[in-house]
Amino acid sequence: MKARRRKEQAFFFQGGRAILTYGLTLNHKDADVLIIGAGGAGARAAIEAARTGCRVTLVCRSPIGKGGLTPTANGGYHAAVVPGDSPASHAEDLVAMGCRLNDRPLVELLTREALPQARLLEEFGATVNWKTPLRPHEPQMRFPRQLFVPGKEVMTALRKQLRALSNVTLLEDHLALELLTREGEVTGALIFDIRQGALLVCTSKATILASGSLGEIYSLTAQEPMGITTGSTGSGYVLAGWAGAELVDMEMVQFAVVPIRPALIREMRCLPWAPLLDAEGRDILPPGMGEYSHEAAQTIARALRQGTVSMDLRDRVFPSHARHPLAAQRNKHLQDCEVTPYQRPVAIGMGALYMMGGIHINTRCQTSVPGLYAAGEVSGGVHGARRVAGNAFPEMIVFGAQAGSCAAAEAAKKDALPEPPRSQVQAGLDYVAGLVQRGKGDIDPREMRRKTREIMGQHAHLLRSGAGLRTALEELRKLEKDLGFIKVSAGQGLAYNFKLLEAFESRWLLPAARIVCQAALLREESRGFHFREDFPLEDEAWQKHTVVRYRQEAWIGDVKPVAL
């Protein structure tokens, strides 16, 4: 479907002339189902929705398969496959390891559909390694469950399917700026076309957010291979919040061991557990602690306060056996760099790895806002207080498919497309024009990003306290005042203007950081990956979700029950 250029913008947008003289173009398009984010969840949703025959628009901020976190994900995919195991056992383990904060119906859907969806992936053309390891990875898992299909493999297979579907419009290099709402219902999105440097209004009958994570609110994160952004800046959480959706458990950030230096090997997060040594060369982890467990993470975080912690794998052989040719290739490249822990000790830190919290969904992937669905890492309620490694993949595929199916069903019930809300679109245009035309103000968005990350690293990292979180919120509040003074000189034009993109991202990164701090302040206990020094024990009374909502231009905290 070709985008219609609206030349008659004068009567569409009052007061839009200033923008037009600047040369900002506004296009319009519509879809039955609009999907924001084309990683595993978004791409899977698009396939499922398109199969019902409806018109799907899939928006991706980069070329598909060349952005976000799916392409570089290791590939563990958990499902109950060995004799004696069952989806019910799998579900029980996930809830136990999630510290009972998971919504049970979501976990049951995940574990029930994990295997059928893996088979479908294989039918789509992905090479799945079905041979599970001999033993489970984690002490609390009762059976081994790890199938293996690298992220790149998933994306290649999904792309192949998408190409064959003529009713899917793929908009690459497009960044969603805001969800459009009318009378409390989501009716589409305002999108920035990075390639043209233009704006696009896309109206839709149903919208799915599959926009990934927010790891970049921290300076050290496994979500930035080589220290380069993947766009994991929290846009989906904030967009949903602005549209009125409930965000749950936003304090639940999973951290993992990540090499600090050199940044070249920063994506080497999926290392076998190895001796972690303090500055005196002593082992800091007691044996038997699970990989990626919150107990291990907290122990390491405490040791980091005392000094450098190094990972030393020199007495291990670099893994020659890999579960997939791509994994073998990756191992070889890393080894050639000669700076891995197999070759010499590497200083490590705790880096943000995954976001358990997110946009609250039900088993139909519906959020609390009509017309809005969510799937994948951006959603919340599936993993509770601790994601078990290997379950993000089934999450993205199972819920991606479910969101696509349910959003398409909703779209099918609607005859007419919604009208774009004029005042909201105008406000969006004003915002973008303001960034490039601003007379006063000279705040550099790259600085905003740096400062946000510094605040989070200092006051709102793994080990938290009420005082620290309040300091973080205060400093973020001060920084927020600068948002209105960001200026992007547009001498280079608006297309592929990365400073402009960073300005857009500041508008999310900062609120995403504040939401994490607010939720962390709200939960007065320690559970899973949320640790409060002033409330170091788990409190049964806190077996509930924290909630953050956006009301009257402020983020408000609340609680709600866990679905049992």
Next chain:
Amino acid sequence: MKGEKDCVRLKVLRCNQQADKPAHQETYTVPFREEKMSLLQALEEIYREQDETLAFRRYSCGVQYCNSCLMLINGKPAHACLTILKPGDEFEVAPLRGKEVLKDLIVREDD
């Protein structure tokens, strides 16, 4: 300012039709902040610290999977993510040949 021995010099072929800038070469000197650095990291450093207008696909899978960082490096197509730089190196960097250049090092993707 670090001495030449601690830096790498990149000569980048740039162009920006939007801003009426035809193809021209610009030279950047990038200091080594860590022991090893990839060409992609050097480009990122230029964007972050020196020249906010430099455009390249700011994505890295880090291990040659995604081909986002394919560009001409000293005249040959190579992955910027795994071109490891040493202090004192000089490299010529240009967008891939035979593809439409959208801006600087960003080219139109083939499907």
